[in-house]
Amino acid sequence: MPTLLDSFQLKDLQLKNRIVMSPMCQYSVKAKDGKPNDWHFSHYTSRAIGGAGLIIMEMTDVEPDGRITDYDLGIWSDEHIPAFARIIKACQSYGAKVAIQIAHAGRKAEDADQPVSCSPIPFSEQFKTPRELTTQEVQDIVGKFEAAFKRAVEAGVNAIEIHAAHGYLIHQFQSPLTNRRKDIYGEEKSRFGAEVIQAARRAMPESMPLIMRISAVEYNEGGYDLEYALTLAKRYKEAGVDIFHVSSGGEGPIGPSHAGPGYQVHLAQAIKESLNIPVIAVGRLEDPHLADQVVREGKADLVAVGRGMLRNPFWANDASLALGGKPLTPEPLQAAYSI
Numbered sequence: 001m002p003t004l005l006d007s008f009q010l011k012d013l014q015l016k017n018r019i020v021m022s023p024m025c026q027y028s029v030k031a032k033d034g035k036p037n038d039w040h041f042s043h044y045t046s047r048a049i050g051g052a053g054l055i056i057m058e059m060t061d062v063e064p065d066g067r068i069t070d071y072d073l074g075i076w077s078d079e080h081i082p083a084f085a086r087i088i089k090a091c092q093s094y095g096a097k098v099a100i101q102i103a104h105a106g107r108k109a110e111d112a113d114q115p116v117s118c119s120p121i122p123f124s125e126q127f128k129t130p131r132e133l134t135t136q137e138v139q140d141i142v143g144k145f146e147a148a149f150k151r152a153v154e155a156g157v158n159a160i161e162i163h164a165a166h167g168y169l170i171h172q173f174q175s176p177l178t179n180r181r182k183d184i185y186g187e188e189k190s191r192f193g194a195e196v197i198q199a200a201r202r203a204m205p206e207s208m209p210l211i212m213r214i215s216a217v218e219y220n221e222g223g224y225d226l227e228y229a230l231t232l233a234k235r236y237k238e239a240g241v242d243i244f245h246v247s248s249g250g251e252g253p254i255g256p257s258h259a260g261p262g263y264q265v266h267l268a269q270a271i272k273e274s275l276n277i278p279v280i281a282v283g284r285l286e287d288p289h290l291a292d293q294v295v296r297e298g299k300a301d302l303v304a305v306g307r308g309m310l311r312n313p314f315w316a317n318d319a320s321l322a323l324g325g326k327p328l329t330p331e332p333l334q335a336a337y338s339i
Contacts, residue, residue, distance in 0.1 A: 048095070068108060102163065104144075118179045165245075168250070197241055
């Protein structure tokens with residue numbers, strides 16, 4: 001079996017190791033009109049210098065009111081492309097590969113005057129009640145996703161991730177908790193997600209991998225279980241997904257009863273084994289030895305680290321050293337490791 005430090009290839013995506021930087025919103029730094037700024041440049045390039053194999057840029061939305069807050073990133077205009085391209089090119093110059101997570105917050109768009117969703121059900125009492133999208137509006141949003149995918153490709157990404165987890169719009173459509181529609185998008189709850197995937201495949205080179213982040217279980221009463229998620233993932237794989245990034249929850253205010261180290265690994269393993277498809281495991285995997293064990297035991301192909309990389313931009317480099325590997329930082333920093 002490979003290790004955390006071994007290379008990985010999927011289509012034209014060649015990674016120097018199996019360490020992934022999770023997409024984590026930086027909205028507190030007030031991105032103007034959805035454009036990444038100098039903070040984002042430093043945030044991502046420092047993790048590239050630190051040795052991460054794949055950096056997934058944070059949730060980036062397809063329209064202004066699709067953001068969680070007005071300080072989130074967006075890619076609804078060609079004017080966004082240069083700012084993303086600057087960051088992507090810089091990260092790639094340090095040996096990292098880059099993906100962007102494309103999304104729409106749906107009913108969880110906190111700053112939208114009128115959020116939208118598949119059905120008029122609020123996330124909680126503290127959130128606004130969303131307006132139900134018409135069938136035509138749903139199809140229009142698919143078109144906005146496609147335009148966003150094209151811009152991401154133009155910006156120079158190595159891969160694209162679709163966000164279908166954590167209670168955002170695609171998750172809202174795929175969940176029986178939130179989708180009470182009577183049209184084609186209610187009769188087949190995976191239809192919207194599948195159409196977004198098909199739009200991505202139209203916009204992307206065939207040689208570029210498509211990642212989808214999915215919540216494999218829901219925690220609210222009446223929410224879907226792993227078997228339901230496996231059915232969703234099978235449909236999404238058929239539509240064009242190459243790799244699943246497996247998380248859980250987000251559909252309501254209730255979370256897991258236990259969220260210890262590696263608490264979601266079994267979900268990634270189930271999707272990997274059931275569908276014979278590569279997966280990214282995520283969730284409290286900042287212990288390098290645990291992350292390495294997950295890969296060595298074949299439970300996941302890649303490991304995403306979130307909080308660990310927020311605390312330490314050089315987490316990947318330190319993990320390599322802890323596992324007996326070589327420094328992953330660029331040559332100008334190699335003197336730090338000489339005897």
